[in-house]
Amino acid sequence: MTRLAIIGPGLLGGSIALAARRAAGFHVAVWARRAEAVAELQKRALAEVASTDLAEVVHDADIVVLAVPIGIMGSLARQIASLVPSRAIITDVGSCKGPVVEELSPIFAQRGRFVGSHPMAGSERTGLEAARAGLFDGAACIVTPDSRTDAEAVTTIHNFWQTLGGRVLELSPAEHDEIVAMVSHFPHLLAAALVNLVAEKNATALEFAGPGFRDTTRVASGPPEMWTEILRSNHTAVRASVEAMIEKLREIATLLDHDASMTALLTQAKTQRDQLRFPKHSHA
Amino acid sequence: MTRLAIIGPGLLGGSIALAARRAAGFHVAVWARRAEAVAELQKRALAEVASTDLAEVVHDADIVVLAVPIGIMGSLARQIASLVPSRAIITDVGSCKGPVVEELSPIFAQRGRFVGSHPMAGSERTGLEAARAGLFDGAACIVTPDSRTDAEAVTTIHNFWQTLGGRVLELSPAEHDEIVAMVSHFPHLLAAALVNLVAEKNATALEFAGPGFRDTTRVASGPPEMWTEILRSNHTAVRASVEAMIEKLREIATLLDHDASMTALLTQAKTQRDQLRFPKHSHA
Numbered sequence: 001m002t003r004l005a006i007i008g009p010g011l012l013g014g015s016i017a018l019a020a021r022r023a024a025g026f027h028v029a030v031w032a033r034r035a036e037a038v039a040e041l042q043k044r045a046l047a048e049v050a051s052t053d054l055a056e057v058v059h060d061a062d063i064v065v066l067a068v069p070i071g072i073m074g075s076l077a078r079q080i081a082s083l084v085p086s087r088a089i090i091t092d093v094g095s096c097k098g099p100v101v102e103e104l105s106p107i108f109a110q111r112g113r114f115v116g117s118h119p120m121a122g123s124e125r126t127g128l129e130a131a132r133a134g135l136f137d138g139a140a141c142i143v144t145p146d147s148r149t150d151a152e153a154v155t156t157i158h159n160f161w162q163t164l165g166g167r168v169l170e171l172s173p174a175e176h177d178e179i180v181a182m183v184s185h186f187p188h189l190l191a192a193a194l195v196n197l198v199a200e201k202n203a204t205a206l207e208f209a210g211p212g213f214r215d216t217t218r219v220a221s222g223p224p225e226m227w228t229e230i231l232r233s234n235h236t237a238v239r240a241s242v243e244a245m246i247e248k249l250r251e252i253a254t255l256l257d258h259d260a261s262m263t264a265l266l267t268q269a270k271t272q273r274d275q276l277r278f279p280k281h282s283h284a
Numbered sequence: 285m286t287r288l289a290i291i292g293p294g295l296l297g298g299s300i301a302l303a304a305r306r307a308a309g310f311h312v313a314v315w316a317r318r319a320e321a322v323a324e325l326q327k328r329a330l331a332e333v334a335s336t337d338l339a340e341v342v343h344d345a346d347i348v349v350l351a352v353p354i355g356i357m358g359s360l361a362r363q364i365a366s367l368v369p370s371r372a373i374i375t376d377v378g379s380c381k382g383p384v385v386e387e388l389s390p391i392f393a394q395r396g397r398f399v400g401s402h403p404m405a406g407s408e409r410t411g412l413e414a415a416r417a418g419l420f421d422g423a424a425c426i427v428t429p430d431s432r433t434d435a436e437a438v439t440t441i442h443n444f445w446q447t448l449g450g451r452v453l454e455l456s457p458a459e460h461d462e463i464v465a466m467v468s469h470f471p472h473l474l475a476a477a478l479v480n481l482v483a484e485k486n487a488t489a490l491e492f493a494g495p496g497f498r499d500t501t502r503v504a505s506g507p508p509e510m511w512t513e514i515l516r517s518n519h520t521a522v523r524a525s526v527e528a529m530i531e532k533l534r535e536i537a538t539l540l541d542h543d544a545s546m547t548a549l550l551t552q553a554k555t556q557r558d559q560l561r562f563p564k565h566s567h568a
Contacts, residue, residue: 192553224550266508269476
């Protein structure tokens with residue numbers, strides 16, 4: 001029986017609890033800041049322990065998952081560091097890994113062992129009500145050790161995400177941030193930019209949006225404060241993608257009249273897009 | 285009983301046949317260029333008449349729908365103009381309306397009456413096998429009369445799309461093209477640009493694509509030749525969107541470090557995106 005402590009009862013924390021229950025072999029304790037969230041956890045019987053008391057949740061944990069916004073991760077980690085057993089392995093689910101690993105590794109240098117991770121299974125929906133056991137099925141779960149990271153901790157967290165259904169991959173924090181800027185953070189910003197562009201240029205146009213526009217802009221419905229934090233944390237890599245897209249669009253503007261170039265461009269995109277493999281169980 | 289002739293048995297033509305059957309009150313004839321497509325139409329009993337002979341399909345039509353790529357619409361229209369009864373009302377399903385209306389209106393000036401339309405219900409999937417009766421349910425179907433257009437023809441085609449399940453809207457061809465550039469043509473190009481950007485900068489990153497990237501880039505899997513035609517037909521409006529996006533990204537690059545500005549930008553996008561209404565029956 002693995003004693004699992006989940007810090008934060010949102011979409012990811014709740015889904016981790018549900019996936020752990022489905023996998024069996026876990027004793028699950030969940031911390032929530034608000035009493036209402038604890039009541040909801042208890043009502044839905046999502047965990048053996050649900051509490052606003054950090055000590056009660058983490059005191060005997062084998063694995064602690066920080067499933068809270070990046071902005072409050074440091075302060076929670078400092079509180080947890082004095083409460084966990086020394087055997088505890090701590091991970092997080094933050095979308096940006098360089099700054100998180102930099103901040104959290106030293107906090108757990110004396111007590112517990114930290115390894116960063118990022119299950120790429122977010123959604124524009126948030127909160128416990130959107131949580132589900134299958135959220136991680138087939139999703140890329142990236143584990144991000146650096147030179148300081150304990151090898152056993154990496155193995156434990158690797159196996160943990162695999163048990164929850166994830167497709168586990170390992171990257172350095174810097175590699176992770178560059179890659180995720182390209183396939184997640186910048187696409188999010190681009191979707192928001194597209195919605196705003198249309199709204200500003202011709203608001204009527206939005207009434208004509210069809211399935212293509214719906215899917216292209218879906219992520220723009222994500223929580224603005226959370227995404228502000230993510231984009232700030234990873235602003236160097238995101239800015240590089242913004243600049244690269246400006247260059248790409250400048251090039252495309254010169255090709256719009258050249259059928260052969262446009263067909264080549266669209267064929268390249270279709271070929272690459274068709275090769276992508278995605279989680280089997282995707283949300284609506 | 286309305287005698288309906290559909291020219292082209294692809295996703296849209298096939299779905300029109302299926303939707304007309306569901307609605308009842310239609311006698312459906314479908315023209316296909318290839319004998320194999322005619323055999324498939326007959327096998328699936330999608331129409332009362334299926335033929336490679338244009339005259340057989342259109343000779344007694346009340347409504348003719350041109351559901352073929354924009355590039356061959358003119359030549360087919362010229363053949364049809366000498367074959368239809370003078371009462372016939374002709375429409376098309378082209379994604380760009382200015383050039384199509386300009387070309388087709390004079391062709392049907394002597395015989396039949398033309399009004400352009402654009403059911404916004406395309407998909408990255410193509411062909412008869414992707415066709416379904418519910419494709420137009422709740423989809424914006426834009427009818428694009430200009431100063432030359434016969435009022436009765438507009439009413440007939442308006443009612444036709446409504447009968448097939450569409451949400452009918454009227455725009456001038458120029459308004460249509462500007463709007464569709466923003467919510468369909470440019471977003472398609474942007475999705476292709478994003479896929480190519482990532483593939484060129486860091487191909488490994490594509491292995492980490494999650495549900496957000498999947499949806500943001502879905503349309504990039506559309507048929508390159510068809511989209512080359514669409515983008516060329518509407519290149520002025522598409523170029524204006526490309527230039528506007530370059531400006532927007534330049535502005536965003538200066539805001540990435542300013543939390544309040546980023547939250548405002550993302551909140552504006554979320555608010556607009558959350559207000560969009562989409563067809564109930566959307567494809568997967």
